[in-house]
């Protein structure tokens with residue numbers, strides 16, 4: 001499989017990675033059997049997928065633990081990305097050491113700040129991350145959910161930033177106008193998350209009311225949805241119109257909508273890897289077909305065109321959760 005390099009780090013990863021948020025099981029994604037995690041991780045490695053994305057915050061560390069069990073004797077074949085929740089320079093090291101313990105490893109390949117924190121001086125966070133890198137606890141420094149101003153400030157500290165992890169899918173294209181070009185210009189790789197908008201881009205839902213509350217809290221939905229906290233009107237009608245148009249293209253291509261959605265995102269210049277939350281072997285098998293499918297220039301153009309009105313309506317704010325944390 002073609003590998004892609006994460007910015008200036010020299011670390012090479014597959015264009016599709018395994019999103020491990022559900023691993024370990026918890027309130028958000030429900031139960032998750034270790035046998036499924038182990039089967040997915042091994043089959044992914046066998047197929048040439050080498051990147052696994054987790055975080056200390058996923059299920060209180062159980063995602064990292066479940067990934068460690070799954071990778072057991074094959075840790076050296078994997079590139080592991082994990083994240084520190086708070087970039088507090090006085091506690092990053094202990095959080096990193098706790099992640100290493102849960103991951104049963106002595107190094108993290110890419111260690112990311114999960115969300116920016118405007119209350120904490122980025123110079124101090126980056127200095128501490130650089131020390132962790134010098135001490136060999138981490139191979140590369142990454143950030144996640146950093147907007148144009150936040151990424152610029154982080155880069156201005158002089159730290160070498162390998163990747164920025166950002167939400168990117170057919171219904172969430174906010175990074176395209178400014179953030180994606182900045183990352184390309186600065187040679188910061190992009191790890192795109194939620195390529196299926198948590199299952200919505202599989203086409204399984206006919207209306208917003210069918211979508212479980214945890215997956216209908218994004219800015220696409222009305223703020224009065226149970227778990228939404230963004231204070232916006234949403235764009236539910238437009239989102240379902242767009243989904244219908246995407247469905248027509250996937251039918252014409254004779255492939256599932258999920259495959260089209262992942263392939264479209266993977267094909268965008270500047271995207272290093274798309275992280276797909278993969279819960280079992282059936283989903284992995286389906287998603288691996290993406291590797292054999294490259295959308296034509298016409299298909300990409302059609303998808304760009306039919307999703308453009310939603311992009312315009314929702315604007316260039318890449319925080320699809322609360323709308324307030326990325327700038």
Ligand SMILES: NC(=O)c1ccc[n+]([C@@H]2O[C@H](COP(=O)([O-])OP(=O)(O)OC[C@H]3O[C@@H](n4cnc5c(N)ncnc54)[C@H](OP(=O)(O)O)[C@@H]3O)[C@@H](O)[C@H]2O)c1
Pocket residue numbers: 018019020021022053054114144145165166192193194195196197198199202258275276277278279282283284286287
């Ligand atoms: N940095 C951040 O702030 C951030 C935020 C969000 C996510 N992430 C990362 O990105 C990863 C991916 O995002 P995500 O898991 O939230 O969303 P996603 O990848 O858009 O959706 C994943 C969900 O889609 C369903 N799915 C996957 N493949 C499928 C297939 N072939 N057919 C039908 N359904 C399928 C599965 O749900 P069911 O089996 O339950 O239906 C799966 O859990 C996460 O695991 C995490 O590592 C990072």
